[in-house]
Amino acid sequence: MKMFGKGLLKGLGITLKHGVEKPRTIQYPEQRPFLHQRFRGCLEFDYRNCIVCGMCIKACPNRVLSFETAPIEGSKKKRLLSYTIDLQYCLFCNLCVEACPTHTLFFVHNFELSTDRREQIKRVYTPPAGVQVPVAAAGAELIPPEALEPEVDAAAEAKRRKQIEAIKTALSKGGQKVLAKYVDTEEDAAILAELLQADEKKRDKVAALIVDDKEKARKAAQALVAKEKSRPAGGETQ
Amino acid sequence: MEHLFTDTAYMLTSWMVGLGIKPVWADLILLVVQWAIIIAIVTVNVIILIWLERKVSGFIQERLGPNRLGPFGAFQTIADAMKLLTKEDIIPSRADRWIFMSAPLLFIVVAVMLYAVLPLGKDMAVVDLNVGLFYFISLGSLSTICLLMAGWGSNNKWSLLGAMRSVAQMISYEIPLAFSLLGVVMIAGSLNLGEIVNAQNRYWFILLQPVAFLVYFIAATAELNRGPFDMPEAEQELTAGVYTEYTGMRWALFFLAEYTNLVAVSALAATLFFGGGQGHWLPSWIWIIIKTYLIMLVFMWMKWTFPRIRMDHLMAFSWKVLIPVSLANILVTGLGIEFFRGMGW
Numbered sequence: 001m002k003m004f005g006k007g008l009l010k011g012l013g014i015t016l017k018h019g020v021e022k023p024r025t026i027q028y029p030e031q032r033p034f035l036h037q038r039f040r041g042c043l044e045f046d047y048r049n050c051i052v053c054g055m056c057i058k059a060c061p062n063r064v065l066s067f068e069t070a071p072i073e074g075s076k077k078k079r080l081l082s083y084t085i086d087l088q089y090c091l092f093c094n095l096c097v098e099a100c101p102t103h104t105l106f107f108v109h110n111f112e113l114s115t116d117r118r119e120q121i122k123r124v125y126t127p128p129a130g131v132q133v134p135v136a137a138a139g140a141e142l143i144p145p146e147a148l149e150p151e152v153d154a155a156a157e158a159k160r161r162k163q164i165e166a167i168k169t170a171l172s173k174g175g176q177k178v179l180a181k182y183v184d185t186e187e188d189a190a191i192l193a194e195l196l197q198a199d200e201k202k203r204d205k206v207a208a209l210i211v212d213d214k215e216k217a218r219k220a221a222q223a224l225v226a227k228e229k230s231r232p233a234g235g236e237t238q
Numbered sequence: 239m240e241h242l243f244t245d246t247a248y249m250l251t252s253w254m255v256g257l258g259i260k261p262v263w264a265d266l267i268l269l270v271v272q273w274a275i276i277i278a279i280v281t282v283n284v285i286i287l288i289w290l291e292r293k294v295s296g297f298i299q300e301r302l303g304p305n306r307l308g309p310f311g312a313f314q315t316i317a318d319a320m321k322l323l324t325k326e327d328i329i330p331s332r333a334d335r336w337i338f339m340s341a342p343l344l345f346i347v348v349a350v351m352l353y354a355v356l357p358l359g360k361d362m363a364v365v366d367l368n369v370g371l372f373y374f375i376s377l378g379s380l381s382t383i384c385l386l387m388a389g390w391g392s393n394n395k396w397s398l399l400g401a402m403r404s405v406a407q408m409i410s411y412e413i414p415l416a417f418s419l420l421g422v423v424m425i426a427g428s429l430n431l432g433e434i435v436n437a438q439n440r441y442w443f444i445l446l447q448p449v450a451f452l453v454y455f456i457a458a459t460a461e462l463n464r465g466p467f468d469m470p471e472a473e474q475e476l477t478a479g480v481y482t483e484y485t486g487m488r489w490a491l492f493f494l495a496e497y498t499n500l501v502a503v504s505a506l507a508a509t510l511f512f513g514g515g516q517g518h519w520l521p522s523w524i525w526i527i528i529k530t531y532l533i534m535l536v537f538m539w540m541k542w543t544f545p546r547i548r549m550d551h552l553m554a555f556s557w558k559v560l561i562p563v564s565l566a567n568i569l570v571t572g573l574g575i576e577f578f579r580g581m582g583w
Binding site for chain 1: 297300305
């Protein structure tokens with residue numbers, strides 16, 4: 001039997017059902033949205049990995065990306081002066097991230113991109129003076145994607161770098177107290193401090209290990225001390 | 239509790255007479271006080287209703303609705319009203335100035351005048367008019383003129399189209415509205431709203447007149463210009479219909495009047511079909527508030543459920559469905575009354 005108004009009652013039933021359901025909204029500034037791992041927020045650039053190949057710029061459909069380079073004397077390679085991401089034109093298509101061979105470009109979870117002025121959304125990255133660019137030489141090993149974290153939290157990364165810098169400066173001025181935690185005796189710490197003060201490369205490595213993984217740092221430190229002790233006296237002069 | 243307001247009114251008049259004021263003047267002063275109270279009730283109700291409507295629509299759409307200002311966002315409407323009061327009052331240069339300016343005022347005056355005969359409790363009508371229902375219906379059709387004034391005065395094609403639509407719609411739905419109420423009047427044997435309430439002490443009239451209630455409810459929705467019959471506004475087609483050119487407080491007056499009408503129509507439905515202030519345990523004026531609010535919640539529920547009906551369907555529905563149905567209802571009611579009278583009830 002056809003009943004008039006059946007559809008209307010059905011509609012009322014549906015709205016009533018939705019009316020008593022829990023709201024699906026989140027209270028944004030207080031509650032943060034859940035973001036999936038591959039969520040594309042702000043596009044970030046890490047100058048340390050850039051080999052200045054320009055693939056990202058070729059890949060970008062909207063000419064968001066641009067860089068300034070300078071030739072390196074006596075080499076075919078180029079040096080990065082500045083890298084610009086004009087995010088206002090970005091459509092977050094991920095083509096630049098895919099094109100980049102060294103995972104220099106990556107998306108982070110920060111999606112709060114609003115600024116007071118249009119110009120402020122443009123990001124210019126300038127590698128600090130004195131940093132050897134390019135870090136990775138041409139033909140360097142391509143880093144497999146799974147080895148890299150797909151999103152690096154920008155704030156955490158900045159914090160990590162700051163910590164490493166702090167430990168490095170501490171080590172370059174001696175830093176026996178820092179090292180004492182990672183070796184067995186005071187004497188060993190003194191040996192290690194002297195060694196690290198002389199060798200910048202080793203110093204960087206140890207500093208990074210201290211921040212990232214204390215256990216590895218301990219092993220590395222002890223290995224370095226053992227190596228130093230086993231070395232014949234006067235070996236350094238050779 | 240039951241006689242709180244009636245006793246206060248009686249005490250007030252006897253106090254004034256005791257001061258040496260003539261009883262005629264005392265009654266007049268009491269009338270002014272009653273009007274002031276009615277306007278206060280209307281304003282407070284509208285503030286609550288706008289908040290409630292936004293909350294109901296939010297819940298139906300699985301949102302939260304306003305929740306920033308005050309507990310559960312209760313002060314949101316007050317903030318909105320303050321914003322509207324401070325807004326610039328724009329009158330279009332080519333508008334018919336006086337008609338444009340007087341339309342919202344008349345609209346709200348007509349809306350508030352409806353409350354004169356509504357019994358807001360037992361013996362609590364401001365004026366105990368013996369043709370109360372007739373007065374209510376005739377005043378209700380006056381608001382059509384206000385909308386037409388607003389549409390014509392704005393000198394804007396959206397406004398005029400909205401006004402034309404509202405006139406066509408409201409006149410069409412006036413007829414089934416009046417016819418549906420006739421059945422109630424026939425059973426109660428009176429046009430006085432207080433007596434209609436008293437006639438329901440055995441059965442509520444919704445049980446005796448379910449078809450009339452349905453027709454009344456639909457026609458009242460159309461009279462209120464509420465969804466799904468909100469053709470005069472129809473923001474997707476007519477920007478805001480008759481309200482297009484109105485800003486700030488003039489627009490707010492229209493808004494206020496609309497919700498005032500909603501309360502009045504719902505209170506009338508409660509009075510005519512749900513036994514008015516009759517009920518156990520609680521005083522009559524609380525019962526009528528509860529019933530009115532429940533009916534208004536149904537109005538809101540409908541608004542946020544149904545899509546807007548097309549203009550020609552709207553007219554056809556009134557003339558081809560509601561009017562025949564309400565006429566048949568009158569016939570059946572008349573026959574039924576004669577039948578039961580013949581059986582000696």
